[in-house]
Amino acid sequence: MSTKWPEGYGLITLDSVDSTMLEANRRAATLAGPTWIIAKDQTAAHGRRGRAWANPKGNFAGTLVLQPREAPETVALRSFVAALALFDACVALTGRADAFSLKWPNDVLLHGGKLAGILLASAGQGGRLDSLAIGIGVNLRDTPSASDLESTAVGPTSLQTLGVAIEPDDFALELASAYARRELEFTTYGFGPIREAWLAKAARLGEVITARTVREEYTGSFDGVDASGNLILRTSKGTQAIAAADVYF
Numbered sequence: 001m002s003t004k005w006p007e008g009y010g011l012i013t014l015d016s017v018d019s020t021m022l023e024a025n026r027r028a029a030t031l032a033g034p035t036w037i038i039a040k041d042q043t044a045a046h047g048r049r050g051r052a053w054a055n056p057k058g059n060f061a062g063t064l065v066l067q068p069r070e071a072p073e074t075v076a077l078r079s080f081v082a083a084l085a086l087f088d089a090c091v092a093l094t095g096r097a098d099a100f101s102l103k104w105p106n107d108v109l110l111h112g113g114k115l116a117g118i119l120l121a122s123a124g125q126g127g128r129l130d131s132l133a134i135g136i137g138v139n140l141r142d143t144p145s146a147s148d149l150e151s152t153a154v155g156p157t158s159l160q161t162l163g164v165a166i167e168p169d170d171f172a173l174e175l176a177s178a179y180a181r182r183e184l185e186f187t188t189y190g191f192g193p194i195r196e197a198w199l200a201k202a203a204r205l206g207e208v209i210t211a212r213t214v215r216e217e218y219t220g221s222f223d224g225v226d227a228s229g230n231l232i233l234r235t236s237k238g239t240q241a242i243a244a245a246d247v248y249f
């Protein structure tokens with residue numbers, strides 16, 4: 001059976017935009033339901049911690065805008081929901097479950113290289129969120145050049161390296177459908193099954209990794225992810241639960 005656009009999800013497609021994240025911010029108040037904003041080209045795409053995101057045409061770039069009802073800490077767990085949906089879409093389109101893995105908090109790796117990144121941004125006031133924007137970039141065809149990346153970053157890769165040519169529109173359909181399924185799982189059963197599924201695909205679980213926060217660096221055994229989505233690292237100074245960091249292998 002061919003994949004269908006998920007019921008209840010809107011779609012806005014743009015030829016060119018500065019960033020689908022900025023477009024999501026401009027449009028959020030006018031959107032009544034979950035909506036994907038997808039662009040063929042972005043002129044000012046950005047990633048986590050304000051880094052530039054290279055977005056050559058032929059790769060996938062989109063932002064899903066949601067109107068969440070939960071507390072902010074629950075809303076933030078959608079970073080794992082989105083990562084799993086990305087994983088699902090990649091497997092559905094390539095048939096290669098063995099090739100992909102997940103890197104905390106929300107990168108998708110292909111044979112250990114960075115295939116896709118996710119960026120979350122929320123808007124709201126007084127402890128209540130009015131909207132959540134989940135930005136997703138996937139190297140379908142091209143990878144950024146090494147000179148555009150930090151020397152310590154995981155090297156980039158693309159789906160093309162698997163010998164499959166996937167058009168952005170086809171990827172969008174598969175991703176939107178996978179996201180809708182994972183979102184339903186999350187809102188019905190909570191974070192538990194999402195966390196289990198994420199851990200089953202986690203890269204370097206049980207191995208020694210380094211997490212760099214704004215102020216500190218921790219190296220230790222990657223013991224898992226807790227019920228709040230924190231990275232659990234067993235270090236020589238004890239077990240650390242880390243809420244936000246860049247991870248290095």
Ligand SMILES: O=C(O)CCCC[C@@H]1SC[C@@H]2NC(=O)N[C@@H]21
Pocket residue numbers: 019020021022042044045046047048049051053055060061062063107116117118119135136137138
């Ligand atoms: O790994 C990261 O740092 C996250 C990268 C997120 C990039 C996507 S591309 C679509 C959306 N628009 C942006 O400007 N950023 C996100």
